[in-house]
Amino acid sequence: MSLSDQQTVRLRPEIVALPAYRQGRTADAAAFKLSSNENPFDPLPGVIEAVQAETAFNRYPDATALALREKLAERFGLKADEVHIGSGSVALLAQLILAAAGPGDEVIYSWRSFEAYPSLVTVSGATSVQVPNRADHGHDLPEMAAAITDRTRVVIVCTPNNPTGSIVTRDEFDAFMAVVPRDLLVILDEAYIEFVTDADAVTGPTLLARYPNLVVLRTFSKAYGLAGLRVGYALGPVPILDAARATAIPLSVTAQAATAAIASLERSNELMERVRSISARRDALWQDLIDQGWDIPKPHGNFIWLPTGEVTAEVAERLGAAGLIVRPFHPEGIRISIGEEQAMHDLRRISQEIAEAVPAATAARRLSSATDAPTRRLSSATDAPALRVDDSTATSARRLSSATDAPALRVDDSTATSARRLS
Numbered sequence: 189m190s191l192s193d194q195q196t197v198r199l200r201p202e203i204v205a206l207p208a209y210r211q212g213r214t215a216d217a218a219a220f221k222l223s224s225n226e227n228p229f230d231p232l233p234g235v236i237e238a239v240q241a242e243t244a245f246n247r248y249p250d251a252t253a254l255a256l257r258e259k260l261a262e263r264f265g266l267k268a269d270e271v272h273i274g275s276g277s278v279a280l281l282a283q284l285i286l287a288a289a290g291p292g293d294e295v296i297y298s299w300r301s302f303e304a305y306p307s308l309v310t311v312s313g314a315t316s317v318q319v320p321n322r323a324d325h326g327h328d329l330p331e332m333a334a335a336i337t338d339r340t341r342v343v344i345v346c347t348p349n350n351p352t353g354s355i356v357t358r359d360e361f362d363a364f365m366a367v368v369p370r371d372l373l374v375i376l377d378e379a380y381i382e383f384v385t386d387a388d389a390v391t392g393p394t395l396l397a398r399y400p401n402l403v404v405l406r407t408f409s410k411a412y413g414l415a416g417l418r419v420g421y422a423l424g425p426v427p428i429l430d431a432a433r434a435t436a437i438p439l440s441v442t443a444q445a446a447t448a449a450i451a452s453l454e455r456s457n458e459l460m461e462r463v464r465s466i467s468a469r470r471d472a473l474w475q476d477l478i479d480q481g482w483d484i485p486k487p488h489g490n491f492i493w494l495p496t497g498e499v500t501a502e503v504a505e506r507l508g509a510a511g512l513i514v515r516p517f518h519p520e521g522i523r524i525s526i527g528e529e530q531a532m533h534d535l536r537r538i539s540q541e542i543a544e545a546v547p548a549a550t551a552a553r554r555l556s557s558a559t560d561a562p563t564r565r566l567s568s569a570t571d572a573p574a575l576r577v578d579d580s581t582a583t584s585a586r587r588l589s590s591a592t593d594a595p596a597l598r599v600d601d602s603t604a605t606s607a608r609r610l611s
């Protein structure tokens with residue numbers, strides 16, 4: 189028997205238009221998976237043992253993960269209620285957006301940035317306002333501040349930015365916060381902060397006392413290598429975190445995840461040693477690619493960004509054929525995670541070949557979405573004709589509705605096609 193594939197019930201059209209979640213491509217045994225910014229090191233034995241000891245899974249977990257919150261609160265000099273745990277920081281992002289924004293409201297973020305942002309905003313019913321990255325691939329914070337209207341409810345700042353790897357500096361952030369209204373929620377997404385070595389970079393926790401509208405998001409998925417267990421945390425004022433808690437799906441952080449996070453914090457020294465080696469691997473790779481003639485922004489996370497433009501698909505294919513599974517965003521560029529030594533070695537070899545065979549790949553270029561692009565408003569309303577595109581990555585596939593909300597462009601939700609590919 190097969191069930192009807194006709195849609196008979198009334199669903200939210202903007203949700204129906206959202207494509208299903210697409211994960212970074214998996215790699216076969218002979219290939220390296222460099223498509224999801226995962227940590228290439230195996231879990232630490234002590235962390236594995238702690239998880240294995242957590243066997244009472246006939247019981248629900250502690251709904252607020254208090255032991256983990258206490259541990260993090262101590263680390264950051266906060267109260268336990270100023271820490272909120274989620275099943276990955278993406279869950280916390282969803283909660284915070286839901287808590288602050290709904291239909292008619294706007295959420296501002298830089299673009300291109302983390303692929304989950306557009307769809308999380310659409311699900312909340314709010315409208316995405318995408319401010320193009322600067323020519324150097326970083327956030328344009330003055331333009332983001334200029335995009336704030338009385339409909340704005342959330343601004344997301346991602347540093348280091350996924351996928352371009354750029355950081356926001358402390359000075360840039362302070363100048364931005366000075367002009368942001370105090371009743372507007374600012375989320376500082378620091379998923380990759382542990383890999384940052386630049387002393388000028390902003391780091392959120394120390395700024396919490398200064399900015400009552402700031403929430404900092406961090407994750408155990410990247411530096412701590414717990415991507416598969418799903419655990420992240422938010423630091424911020426209790427009233428904001430309470431609102432996020434109210435939107436959360438209860439009990440979604442498992443005891444195994446919380447235990448692994450605690451065991452990892454207890455082994456921070458060892459884990460940060462690994463993080464340092466990944467950052468060093470990243471810097472060496474970046475320098476070698478620059479020497480090969482690639483014009484790529486300085487990376488600050490555990491990944492690099494190749495702005496390959498129109499030849500993105502071709503370059504990604506060449507890398508894939510060489511056993512390197514990367515994340516292409518055609519026609520903008522390719523994000524490559526810092527992985528195993530062998531993978532980085534193979535990458536250097538194939539990148540040299542590509543630089544010779546496809547000279548256009550190495551040319552400096554801005555993200556195509558940023559090229560003279562205005563700030564975009566992605567409507568989640570249904571007044572624009574619903575248009576769907578199948579090309580999951582093409583920024584150029586954005587189809588503008590004829591009825592525009594001058595001066596900002598209105599883009600229908602088909603643009604979110606590229607927005608479902610997490611991490």
Ligand SMILES: Cc1ncc(COP(=O)(O)O)c(C=O)c1O
Pocket residue numbers: 224225275276277278279302346349350377379406407408409415418419420610611
């Ligand atoms: C910028 C950014 N924020 C948040 C996340 C979510 O990570 P997780 O849900 O695994 O904590 C990711 C994942 O790739 C990311 O790149």
